Ligand SMILES: Cc1cc2nc3c(=O)[nH]c(=O)nc-3n(C[C@H](O)[C@H](O)[C@H](O)COP(=O)(O)OP(=O)(O)OC[C@H]3O[C@@H](n4cnc5c(N)ncnc54)[C@H](O)[C@@H]3O)c2cc1C
Ligand code: FES
């Protein structure tokens with residue numbers, strides 16, 4: 477399968493890319509890692525009149541520590557995230573989660589910004605962004621806006637991005653937290669059937685000041701399990717509390733049936749994976765890791 | 767209907783040699799290598815990033831060349847399986863031969879290129895990590911174990927030589 481013809485544009489800066497997006501009035505696509513866009517072009521599921529390559533935009537792939545935040549450029553590749561010493565120490569959930577994305581070849585090319593913009597409901601980077609309370613920085617010729625990750629995704633492959641906007645960076649708050657992820661996939665590297673990520677802030681007495689639980693693959697977008705998170709915060713993750721949190725997460729989910737699993741099977745997995753993730757969180761804390 | 771599609775000049779270093787061609791932007795890198803440059807060692811399978819047959823090295827790192835447009839390679843370096851050509855078998859090829867790491871051979875160019883990049887990266891890997899690193903290339907014949915054996919022995923061999931073999 478070969479793509480339909482299109483005009484190839486190479487942007488040398490964010491401003492240039494934004495001007496091109498404006499000029500094509502919604503009929504152009506940004507090309508980042510190409511790991512989702514190019515298959516869609518090859519299968520002719522997308523036939524844009526232009527493809528705007530942003531791979532040569534300088535400075536769009538930086539990882540910067542700024543006070544109590546880490547800012548990661550939209551074009552930062554998965555492999556950079558996987559191997560970044562800064563992220564291993566500051567945002568270990570990201571380096572752990574990115575290993576679940578595709579295979580080595582996909583991680584050589586795929587980018588953080590492309591993953592968020594593509595908005596696969598099972599995507600690991602969208603899940604981690606929500607669990608960590610990240611902010612997506614979006615830019616158009618009119619200026620910049622900052623969108624909380626929880627509000628960025630509107631549906632499968634659908635976000636708040638306007639056609640003339642692009643993701644420029646993602647900002648992650650850095651606190652003294654413990655984090656964990658558990659994922660069910662048909663084989664390692666496949667798209668997730670479901671995935672659960674948790675980020676907890678320990679308090680002095682062995683309990684947890686706050687816990688955030690997010691789930692992927694269980695709804696139209698990755699979701700923050702708001703009620704379950706509220707219930708878990710301030711507890712010591714006692715087994716009965718964890719079980720109730722699993723039921724709440726299940727109630728908040730609306731899983732799809734697709735080629736990878738039925739909705740029923742996904743429902744069956746939700747409480748199990750919530751429990752596994754929280755147990756892992758607890759273990760890591762007692763090991764003093766992360 | 768004759769539609770004129772604008773072409774883009776692509777100038778790329780493939781296996782150390784400069785190549786310049788004018789291509790349609792929609793040309794996939796794998797077709798550029800096979801059809802425009804005649805380097806048919808790189809195979810094609812799914813054309814949607816799933817099978818890994820088209821794996822080549824892009825500036826030294828493994829990528830699926832069906833997921834890259836030829837114009838994106840402009841100014842970059844591509845390494846294909848043809849780079850292993852020589853009077854004698856390359857140590858990596860020898861490892862595949864000795865460990866029976868291939869049957870029909872369809873996946874072999876991609877396995878070789880993925881393994882070559884691993885050797886150059888030079889990070890020690892246990893068997894499970896090795897399996898994950900190679901998971902981007904499917905093999906329908908061998909059951910993988912002998913491929914892992916071959917790559918394991920190659921990596922052990924290159925570890926001593928700083929990954930230059
Ligand atoms: C074999 C295979 C396995 C995979 N497995 C997984 C997996 O397990 N988990 C997972 O999460 N993903 C998986 N993926 C998808 C992969 O993560 C993609 O890299 C990702 O979805 C898109 O990122 P990209 O940089 O490649 O973007 P592209 O493919 O270049 O672009 C994707 C979309 O985002 C838009 N876009 C890109 N950058 C921006 C930007 N800065 N601002 C606005 N819009 C932008 C593009 O226009 C396009 O519409 C897999 C892909 C393959 C081929
Ligand atoms: S041909 Fe299957 S991954 Fe490229």
Ligand code: FES
Nearest residue numbers: 869871905906907
């Ligand atoms: S040897 Fe036949 S596909 Fe791998």
